[in-house]
Amino acid sequence: MYGWGGDSWGMGGWIVMAVLMVLFWGGVITLVIVVLLRRPRSDQGTTALRPSHHDAERILNERFARGEIDETEYLARRTALRRPE
Structure with missing residues (x-):
């Protein structure tokens, strides 16, 4: 609408958003795994x-x-x- 092609970023925008989403959820999962592994076990x-x-x-x-x-x-x-x- 306000951009130069009318359709914003086009296909490149979808690819960037998909990569960022995978990186975000990968970081969240990695953080959860690290926290669980660092907790002392009951024994x-x-x-x-x-x-x-x-x-x-x-x-x-x-x-x-x-x-x-x-x-x-x-x-x-x-x-x-x-x-x-």
Whole structure:
């Protein structure tokens, strides 16, 4: 109507719009896949947040060395920490 040929961009406009639409939806799908892959799985998330056995034993040793717990409590807790789950 206001352009030079009366039919705007013609066939080239349709091709550009189709390519842009494919690029847009491809980007959206890629973003969704990346977000889903970066989320921690249920079996990974809990172990990563939990302190390791060695950290717990190190803290127990420090508490015993400072005199916060006696030998009986120290031995009982160390045995509990070393027990397989």
